[in-house]
Amino acid sequence: MTELFFHNTLKRAKEAFTPIDDQHIRIYACGPTVYDRIHVGNARPVVLFDVLVRVLRHHFPKVTYVRNITDVDDKINARAAEEGVSIRQLTEETTKAFHVDCAALGAMPPDIEPRATDHIDAMITMITALITKGHAYEAEGHVLFQVDSMADYGQLSRRSLDELIAGARVEVTPFKKAPADFVLWKPSDDNQPGWESPWGRGRPGWHIECSAMSAAYLGEEFDIHAGGLDLIFPHHENEIAQSRCAHGTSMMARYWMHNGYVTVDGEKMSKSLGNFTRVADVLAKYPGEAMRYALMTAHYRAPLDFSMAGVAEAKSALDTLYRASANAEGDGKVDDGMLSALGDDLNTPNALARLHELARQANKGDAKAAANLKASAQMMGLLLSESSAWFQGDAADDDAAINDAIAARNEAKARKDYGEADRIRDELTAQGIALEDGPDGTIWRRI
RNA sequence: GGCCCAGUGGCAGAGUGGUUAUGCAGCGGCCUGCAAAGCCGUGUACAUCGGUUCGAUUCCGGUCUGGGCCUCCA
Numbered sequence: 001m002t003e004l005f006f007h008n009t010l011k012r013a014k015e016a017f018t019p020i021d022d023q024h025i026r027i028y029a030c031g032p033t034v035y036d037r038i039h040v041g042n043a044r045p046v047v048l049f050d051v052l053v054r055v056l057r058h059h060f061p062k063v064t065y066v067r068n069i070t071d072v073d074d075k076i077n078a079r080a081a082e083e084g085v086s087i088r089q090l091t092e093e094t095t096k097a098f099h100v101d102c103a104a105l106g107a108m109p110p111d112i113e114p115r116a117t118d119h120i121d122a123m124i125t126m127i128t129a130l131i132t133k134g135h136a137y138e139a140e141g142h143v144l145f146q147v148d149s150m151a152d153y154g155q156l157s158r159r160s161l162d163e164l165i166a167g168a169r170v171e172v173t174p175f176k177k178a179p180a181d182f183v184l185w186k187p188s189d190d191n192q193p194g195w196e197s198p199w200g201r202g203r204p205g206w207h208i209e210c211s212a213m214s215a216a217y218l219g220e221e222f223d224i225h226a227g228g229l230d231l232i233f234p235h236h237e238n239e240i241a242q243s244r245c246a247h248g249t250s251m252m253a254r255y256w257m258h259n260g261y262v263t264v265d266g267e268k269m270s271k272s273l274g275n276f277t278r279v280a281d282v283l284a285k286y287p288g289e290a291m292r293y294a295l296m297t298a299h300y301r302a303p304l305d306f307s308m309a310g311v312a313e314a315k316s317a318l319d320t321l322y323r324a325s326a327n328a329e330g331d332g333k334v335d336d337g338m339l340s341a342l343g344d345d346l347n348t349p350n351a352l353a354r355l356h357e358l359a360r361q362a363n364k365g366d367a368k369a370a371a372n373l374k375a376s377a378q379m380m381g382l383l384l385s386e387s388s389a390w391f392q393g394d395a396a397d398d399d400a401a402i403n404d405a406i407a408a409r410n411e412a413k414a415r416k417d418y419g420e421a422d423r424i425r426d427e428l429t430a431q432g433i434a435l436e437d438g439p440d441g442t443i444w445r446r447i
Numbered sequence: 448g449g450c451c452c453a454g455u456g457g458c459a460g461a462g463u464g465g466u467u468a469u470g471c472a473g474c475g476g477c478c479u480g481c482a483a484a485g486c487c488g489u490g491u492a493c494a495u496c497g498g499u500u501c502g503a504u505u506c507c508g509g510u511c512u513g514g515g516c517c518u519c520c521a
Contacts, residue, residue: 012451030521038521045521075519158450159517206519228521229452235520259521260452266513270520297460297470303453303514304460313459313471320470323484341461349461353469363485418480425482436483443484 004059004343006224007301009232009256010156014345019223020254025056025063026222028214028253030231031113033070034094035079038101039276040291040306041228041262041269047292048259048300048346049226050107051380055342058334058379066217067110068210069095071117072193072203087193101279104288105295106381114213116204120195122212123204126246127184127197135245139175141187141200147180150241156256157233182238184208207238214252215243225253229260259300269306282311287390289382290315296348296380317356318382319391324359325374326387329367332375342380351380391445402433406442409435 004017019025029049032038038046049067056063071091080090102109127143130136135149147153147161154160161180183205188194194201214222220243227236236256243252261268264275282291285308294314298304335358341350355377362370377383392399405424412420425435434447 032521033519042521073519157516160449162449230516230520233450233516234518261515261521263514268515268520272520294459299461301452302460307459309471310459316472317470320484347461349459349469353461356469360486413480416480422481434483436485437479438484 004055005345006255006257007345008254009258012158015255017255019060020221023061025060025224026218027053027056027063027065027224027226028210028218028222029065029067029110029225030210030227030235031067031069031110032094032098033073033075034091034098035073035076036094036271037097037278037280039269039271039278040282040295041276043101043105043279043291044262044295044300044304045226045228045259046102046107047105047295047381048348049257050105051296051342051348052224052226052257052346053108053110054379054381055339055346058339059343064112064218065110066112066114066214068213069098069113069115070206070209071095071115072209073206077192097280101283104283104291105279106289106292106384108381112217114217116209116213117193119209119213119216120204122216123208124185124195124197126208126212126215126242127204129246130184130242133245133248135241136184137177138199139177141202142175142183143185143199144176144181145184145238145241145245146177147182147241148178150245153241154237156240157237159233159237182207182234184242207235208242210235211239211242211246211252214239215247220247220249221251222253224255224257226257226259229258232256232258257300260298260303263303263305264307266305277306277308282308286311286315287318289384290318293318293352293382296352299349300346317352321355321359321373321377321383322385322387322390324362325370325377325383327362327367328370328374330371332368332371332373334379335372335376338376338380348380355380355382391443393446402428402444406435406444410442 005014006017007014029045032042053063053065076087076091080087083090099109127136130145131138131143136143136145161178185197185199185202185204185208187200187202192203194203214225225236225239240252244250263269267273267275269276279291290311291314294311295304297310297314335354337357338351338354341347341354344350355373358369358373358376362373374383405428409421409424412418412424428435428444432447433444436443436445
């Protein structure tokens with residue numbers, strides 16, 4: 001079978017993908033903290049790892065894709081208080097909105113979407129194991145992971161303990177044995193969400209949920225763990241520490257894949273900088289598929305500079321593909337060139353280039369190429385609509401009027417009354433309707 | 448300060464030690480009543496300075512510029 005290659009952050013190199021069990025691929029991606037609607041930066045991993053999972057499903061008989069929902073977090077508490085709604089209402093509504101955005105982006109739901117609050121017991125069990133094995137300690141109602149209890153801590157982010165301390169940006173808290181130690185469990189006051197535990201009423205630290213939930217659904221060791229570049233440290237580093245120390249394993253995930261940032265004028269798009277655009281705001285202007293395409297135009301590890309103009313350009317490129325695929329006949333075959341591009345560390349720009357090559361063949365009258373184009377694009381989660389729906393939108397009330405106008409124009413053309421024909425066409429153009437005269441008659445589209 | 452990434456034609460963005468990326472936009476042609484769409488053609492592109500090499504945009508080193516992580520972050 002085709003060999004797949006992925007860049008592994010653990011090795012900082014591209015490696016051949018060798019599954020732990022080639023009958024069942026297991027992959028985990030970090031999902032959103034549900035306190036606000038996602039922005040374009042959050043959408044990038046959603047779309048790219050969706051492509052990754054589609055590629056894996058194409059090559060392997062079974063894939064289990066887990067993406068969590070973080071529904072316990074101090075940002076959530078703060079936002080709920082700010083808006084005067086309950087935490088549960090905020091997290092549930094935000095989760096629903098997240099699903100709406102994902103669907104618009106053409107991202108298939110993960111197989112399992114666990115919520116942190118449903119797995120508190122598993123986290124407590126794991127923390128208990130870490131204490132028992134001498135990797136964690138309790139202090140003033142907190143439980144902390146003792147970083148120097150792990151000999152090879154820091155492998156993923158390539159950071160040594162000395163560097164961390166030298167960095168001096170780690171939180172210095174009196175009850176920590178060492179500054180780099182991080183929280184597994186912290187106490188909650190009466191106004192904060194909390195659960196009973198051996199250490200009193202409290203709530204989990206940020207990193208432990210992914211360790212507990214990935215183990216619950218994928219096992220102690222699994223194939224791929226994915227997320228944004230900014231999660232390498234501390235989040236993923238600490239997940240590895242917790243998981244390996246609790247389970248006594250030599251690895252957590254075999255491959256670690258990280259997507260690059262979405263930038264705005266060269267700067268990272270982020271909540272704190274305030275330079276973000278919500279996915280919903282893009283969807284108000286452009287189809288979700290154009291947003292999806294735009295996110296696939298850059299390699300997933302490279303920075304992607306976002307602009308509305310970029311989405312507009314993606315829309316134009318999609319128009320080309322939709323036109324070319326319109327005359328598809330029969331069942332198409334997923335293109336090998338596209339598959340090998342995707343199998344080469346998820347090279348979506350090259351895969352899209354291959355789609356455009358198929359489109360050119362299709363436009364020269366190759367119906368087979370058109371069918372292959374459609375099948376290939378759909379494997380990537382593109383060209384999912386009918387071509388007519390893409391160009392004309394859902395059937396609207398004015399469709400009949402447009403068709404009447406086209407008929408009137410064609411009559412005028414038959415009379416060689418081009419003045420009248422052009423007048424009708426100009427009128428439609430003014431309404432945002434473009435006409436194209438082809439061998440099979442006149443077709444129209446919205447512009 | 449430590450660690451890390453990037454710099455490609457008007458724009459976006461792949462890739463390669465010597466030969467076409469691809470898309471969007473532009474220009475010329477074909478087609479069309481005219482358009483549109485499509486097809487064909489069209490751009491002395493690889494930050495900079497050295498080194499290795501028969502040959503470097505591609506490898507190595509320095510410089511400059513931009514960005515990121517080290518604190519919540521996709």
